[in-house]
Amino acid sequence: MDFLNAIVVLMNFVIIPATAYGAQLALGALGVTLIYGILRFSNFAHGDTMAFGAMVTILFTWAFQAAGVSLGPLPTALLALPLGIVVTGALLVGTDRLVYRFYRQQKAKPVIFVIASLGVMFIMNGIVRFIIGVDDQRFADGERFIISARTFRDLTGLDEGLAFRTTQGLTIVVALIAVVLLFWFLGRTRTGKSMRAFSDNEDLALLSGINPERVVLITWLIVAALATTAGVLYGLDKSFKPFTYFQLLLPIFAAAIVGGLGNPIGAILGGFVIAFSEVGITYAFRRVVGYLLPEDMQPEGLLQLLSTDYKFAVSFGILLLVLLFKPTGIMKGKSV
Amino acid sequence: MMRPMETRHVLLFGFVAALFIGTGFVQSWNTALTIFNMGLISAIMALGVNMQWGYAGLFNVGVMGFVALGGLAAVLISMPPVETAWAAGGVRILIGLLLGAVTIIGAILIYTRMPPGRARTLTMLVVLIGGFFVFRAVFDGGVEAVESIDPASTGYLGGLGLPVLVAWPVGGLLAAGAAWLIGKTALGLRSDYLAIATLGIAEIIISILKNEDWLARGVKNVTGIPRPVPYEVDLQEAPWFLDLVTRLGADYVTFSSIFVKLCYAALFITVLAILIWLVEKAWNSPWGRMMRAIRDNEVSAAAMGKDVKARHLQVFVLASAICGLAGAMMTTLDSQLVPGTYIPLRFTFLVWVMVIVGGSGNNWGAVLGGFLIWWLWIQVEPLGLMLMQGVTAGMADGSWLREHLLDSAAYMRLFTMGLVLLLVLRFSPRGLIPER
Structure with missing residues (x-):
């Protein structure tokens, strides 16, 4: 029994939250890695793109809620998500036309793009705060739990409850669908293949008649979809606060680099590596170990490697290790 | 040594200066x-960033960390040392940190000395x-002991009690140490990686500043850092x-605060002048030419026998x-350390806007950008509010939209800074005072 209890505690506080968080990071990192593969720069505005997409979705959600439209047990935000994606896509394509295209024509150095993306970040940051403010916004509705802790305890008779929130289940399912769609698109469609060709060798792709502007346009649209989805899922799971989205930039970049920049499978893997390390290292394992050890050997401390305040230090530490020992990432990404 | 400035720059x-x-x-001379x-x-700060970006093309977005x-x-x-805290656990914390350092050095030695x-x-x-657990066992106890000593007013180890001016070069050294680690x-990797690592x-x-209370009281802030200049109350007596005030015919309360600010300004101007002299010297020296050669073409500079990575590390640390x-x-000027106020938009990206707008690769440009953008940063908020009041003047009092727009005027700053950065980068990428 104690062994089962230990597993339930572990599931409840480490495995399920880390899987959901990992899925959110993976979606974010996919966006970063796609931009890196096609447009060849690290987009610092990505966190704020996620915030913008989430904000638009929240506004539509509120409108739906006010109109009495709902999805029953599922959050209304799912219904608003496609609208959020459309608006974010329009914003990203507009930004590309106004800002990035000029530097592309100039064949500017990647670092100029990065600086331009800083400017875009400022502006998006301003827009989001201007429209929705800096405070926490909660927009989750519908059923809160798939399994609540009490139901689980009653069902199994264990001491520990296992809570599986709808948002966590939803995050995992939606992320899975998004990833399958993305890989189907990249692997099976003509446009997807031309994108991969463009990412692998730009000159060769141009020679074989691929229209670069079209590839770029489609990339931004996919990035908008990924970023908005990631932003909304994160907001549903935790809560929406513009500043936390800026802070997500570090784990997302870490995930993309750990996996190998420009490599989509790597981005997903990296997302989960970062999420599990972050949650695992900052979780206090006292209760888990308490169930496993006999009565007289109970641990005294919290058994927490690092306090949760240092969760960014975890992604940063992993990032440094990867840069030191394997700069191309786990799944061999672009050149160093 | 320094070339005469063009009329446009003057x-x-x-x-x-007119601003x-x-x-x-x-407004008032105090505000100005x-x-x-x-x-x-x-x-x-802009001089520092310009050295990295303008001289060497390095992209550092961690300015905030070095400033902190x-x-x-x-x-x-x-700050004066807190004797009781030292007695309670200061030595233990130091031993803990030492053990941590020994562990890391040991691991590095094993990595370099043993066969793969x-x-x-x-x-x-x-x-x-093993080292981590030993470190935590020693360190945690010390931290607990120190933080429990009168947490409302101290709860930290305090400082060395030396004159605050000593802290200025020491601050540079601390930042240099962190920069060395990152660099x-x-x-030597892609340029974006440095950006992400510094972020x-x-x-x-x-x-760390927010959570390690034993070090600098965390979010409880350290206030009352001794000043290098006289206090207003002392001046007023x-x-x-008082003789000077009567001769000038000024109000002695206002003038004492202006006088203190002038003292600070004199100190800062001295530092800025020395720095400008140094960085201009560096720019015009063979070293400066080498840095620009590396910046403009790393491959050919490497082919000429220049150690690109070592030079980059050098300029990054400096x-x-x-x-x-x-x-x-800055902390000396504020007389307090408030970790909560360090936000990247203000301390990293704003400095970047200063350098890009002023003119990357030109020290005078960076200085100009520093003053101009800082003035804008302060003044955009009232201007934005005025603008919003103008826009909303026609709306009904207390209407939802009007309230919202007035409340949000503060975020005009972010928007304006982003816009300024993008416009300058696009239409005048060399900045107001371009590189010579």
């Missing part, structure tokens, strides 16, 4: 001097994990000062030290 500096003098007449003092510090380390130096050097293979990995893991890992270290430095120095000066 006019630009004249324009910025400050205008502020003095329209407050903005001016921070403008001086901003100019120093400078601030930490101000606390560690100038499973044996090396295992030994390294054992040393790292060693991230330089990370800045966040971590801030979270000093006969020579310039970060300048940012640390500026950070120590």
Whole structure:
């Protein structure tokens, strides 16, 4: 029994939250890695793109809620998500036309793009705060739990409850669908293949008649979809606060680099590596170990490697290790 | 040594000077001097970033972290030591930190000295994990003891009780140390990696400052850092000062605060002048030419026998030290260390806007950008509010939209800074005072 209890505690506080968080990071990192593969720069505005997409979705959600439209047990935000994606896509394509295209024509150095993306970040940051403010916004509705802790305890008779929130289940399912769609698109469609060709060798792709502007346009649209989805899922799971989205930039970049920049499978893997390390290292394992050890050997401390305040230090530490020992990432990404 | 400035540049500096003098007449001289003092510090930060970006093409987005380390130096050097805390657990904390350092050095030695293979990995893991637990066992107890000593007013180890001016170079040293660590890992890789690594270290430095109460009281803030200049209350009682006030015919309360600000300004101007002299020397020296050669074409510079990575590391560390120095000066000016106020938009990206707008690769440009953008940053908020009041003037009082727009005027700053950055980058990428 104690062994089962230990597993339930572990599931409840480490495995399920880390899987959901990992899925959110993976979606974010996919966006970063796609931009890196096609447009060849690290987009610092990505966190704020996620915030913008989430904000638009929240506004539509509120409108739906006010109109009495709902999805029953599922959050209304799912219904608003496609609208959020459309608006974010329009914003990203507009930004590309106004800002990035000029530097592309100039064949500017990647670092100029990065600086331009800083400017875009400022502006998006301003827009989001201007429209929705800096405070926490909660927009989750519908059923809160798939399994609540009490139901689980009653069902199994264990001491520990296992809570599986709808948002966590939803995050995992939606992320899975998004990833399958993305890989189907990249692997099976003509446009997807031309994108991969463009990412692998730009000159060769141009020679074989691929229209670069079209590839770029489609990339931004996919990035908008990924970023908005990631932003909304994160907001549903935790809560929406513009500043936390800026802070997500570090784990997302870490995930993309750990996996190998420009490599989509790597981005997903990296997302989960970062999420599990972050949650695992900052979780206090006292209760888990308490169930496993006999009565007289109970641990005294919290058994927490690092306090949760240092969760960014975890992604940063992993990032440094990867840069030191394997700069191309786990799944061999672009050149160093 | 220094080439004469073009008329246009003199006019630009004249324009910025007019902005400050205008502020003095329209608002008050106190306000103008407050903005001016921070403008001086901003100019120093901009010099640091310009050294990295303009001289060497390195993209550092962790300025905030280096500035905060400078601030930490101000606390560690100038605050009086808390004897009881030292007695309770100070030595234990130091031993803990020492053990931690020994563990890391040991792991590095094992990695470099032992032949690659499973044996090396295992030994390294054992040393790292074992060392971590020993470190925590010693360190945690010390921290607990120190933080429990009168947490409402101290709860930290305090500083060395030295004059605060000593903290300025020390702040530079602390920042240089952190920069060396980052540069060693991230330089020599793609340019974006340095950006991401510096972004990370800045966040971590801030979270250490916020959470390690034994070091600098965390979010409880350290206040009352000793000043290098006289206090207003002392001035108001000093006969020579009152004599001066009567001779000038000024109000003695206002004038004492202006006088203090002028003292700070004199100190800062001295530092800025020395720095400008040094960086201009460096720019015109063979070293400066080599840095530009590396910046413009790394491959050919490497082919000429220049050690690109080592030179990058050198300039990165030097310039970060300048940012640390500026950070120590800022904390001295504020007389307090408030970790919660360190936000990347203000301390990293704003400095970047200063450099790009002023003119990357030109030290005078960076200084000009520092003053101009800082003035804008302060003044955009009231201007934005005025604009919003103009826009919403026609709306009904208390209408939802009007309230919202007025409340949101504060975020105009972010928007304006982003717009300025993008416009300058696009239409005048060389900045107001371009590189020669």
